[in-house]
Amino acid sequence: MSSVPLGPDVATVLEETLRAQWGRLLALLAVRFRRLDLAEDALADAFEAAARTWPAEGVPANPPAWLFTAARRRILDRLRVESVAARKERLLVVDAALASAPVMADPGGLIADERLRLVFLCAHPVLAPENAAALTLRLVLGIPTADVAALFHVPEATMAARLTRAKRRVADAGVPFVVPEAPARAERLDTVAEVAYLTFTAGYAPATGEAAIRRELADAAVRLVRTLRELMPGEPVVETLLALVLLQHSRRDARTDAAGTLVLLPDQDRSRWHRAEIEEALAILTPLVTTEVSGPAQSYLLQGLIAAEHAIAPSAPATRWGVIAAHYAELEQLMGSPVVRLNHAVAVAEARGPADGLALLEGLEDRLPRSHRLPAVRGELLSRLGDVVGARAEFDLAIERCANTAEVALLRERRARPTD
Numbered sequence: 001m002s003s004v005p006l007g008p009d010v011a012t013v014l015e016e017t018l019r020a021q022w023g024r025l026l027a028l029l030a031v032r033f034r035r036l037d038l039a040e041d042a043l044a045d046a047f048e049a050a051a052r053t054w055p056a057e058g059v060p061a062n063p064p065a066w067l068f069t070a071a072r073r074r075i076l077d078r079l080r081v082e083s084v085a086a087r088k089e090r091l092l093v094v095d096a097a098l099a100s101a102p103v104m105a106d107p108g109g110l111i112a113d114e115r116l117r118l119v120f121l122c123a124h125p126v127l128a129p130e131n132a133a134a135l136t137l138r139l140v141l142g143i144p145t146a147d148v149a150a151l152f153h154v155p156e157a158t159m160a161a162r163l164t165r166a167k168r169r170v171a172d173a174g175v176p177f178v179v180p181e182a183p184a185r186a187e188r189l190d191t192v193a194e195v196a197y198l199t200f201t202a203g204y205a206p207a208t209g210e211a212a213i214r215r216e217l218a219d220a221a222v223r224l225v226r227t228l229r230e231l232m233p234g235e236p237v238v239e240t241l242l243a244l245v246l247l248q249h250s251r252r253d254a255r256t257d258a259a260g261t262l263v264l265l266p267d268q269d270r271s272r273w274h275r276a277e278i279e280e281a282l283a284i285l286t287p288l289v290t291t292e293v294s295g296p297a298q299s300y301l302l303q304g305l306i307a308a309e310h311a312i313a314p315s316a317p318a319t320r321w322g323v324i325a326a327h328y329a330e331l332e333q334l335m336g337s338p339v340v341r342l343n344h345a346v347a348v349a350e351a352r353g354p355a356d357g358l359a360l361l362e363g364l365e366d367r368l369p370r371s372h373r374l375p376a377v378r379g380e381l382l383s384r385l386g387d388v389v390g391a392r393a394e395f396d397l398a399i400e401r402c403a404n405t406a407e408v409a410l411l412r413e414r415r416a417r418p419t420d
Helices: 010-033 036-057 063-086 091-099 114-122 129-139 145-152 156-173 182-204 215-231 236-249 275-289 296-312 321-335 338-352 354-360 373-384 388-401 405-416
Strands: none
Touching: 010 036, 010 063, 010 114, 010 215, 036 063, 036 156, 114 129, 114 182, 114 215, 129 145, 129 156, 129 182, 145 156, 145 182, 182 215, 182 236, 182 296, 215 236, 236 275, 236 296, 275 296, 296 321, 321 338, 338 354, 338 373, 354 373, 373 388, 373 405, 388 405
């Protein structure tokens, strides 16, 4: 296989390929060999082999193809060893069977993206929805375990153990590597939608690393929701989720400045928002407002209405914070989530003042013990009340808890000017 000239960009190519291609390569290997454990181990080995050999030999002209071939060889070697140990089949028979194995049974050709196929597989009812979502984020989308843990507000070690148990459960249950028929797809839809939104969240709020945003993750999430809509048109959970992610994604170009520094919503240049996506989202939301929806669709609808308020406000001061606070109150009653309470407090502070916002934060520390956003919000509200010492202490705690370089820089800047 031909290679590009050797250069200092090997690590960059590997990182970009990992982020962009991990899920697709894993899905291809998993559906080909029907062994999720082998696929994951072999692909990890292939990336390690690339890190060892590419600096000396040069980056292949087609890095994903190189990685797929390397992983496939490792799987075949492992299966040969297992076959010999089990004395079930002669090696030539095993090789012939593997070589002829279909990529995947796909009734009607409806699911064209390999990652979406694997998402539906990980959403099998043998797993609890939360574990299915975590497994999909880690395996299919390659989100680091630390970031998955942050999304679920648990320690990294806890999430690592949870992922291990989930993979073992899938293997022990003998979950078939086939696309579910329409009724089963409908049963798994809520889980798949949750995965898509968590992926979107991971893109715009990465818990670790240096990047302010991971746009490729957000892009992948939007594509996933659009694909779901094509596959299952008219489903309220998909319609509401698409409107929500489009509204939030429409601000992508304004979320950072030319230097890559985070720009908070009130300071964003609204002329850089993608108006076509906003209009598309509003067109989806308008008929749903008068339609009775339930479950996750109701949650996405309320969040979409909140995002719509920001989208239609001509300026930050013109934002209807009272309406947003009311939507958050309804969302909190529906979900009982401490994260929703945190956002509700921010909206109340904007609508009625920082003291009322602080009151809503009472008791959240026990429910969000690792969150850096909770002390960051407290610091902001205390600064508005003129409590310089208290604000600095909260910003210090937020900085201590935050593992994302871009957010830490923003927190340090805010700490340096604790009063407005």
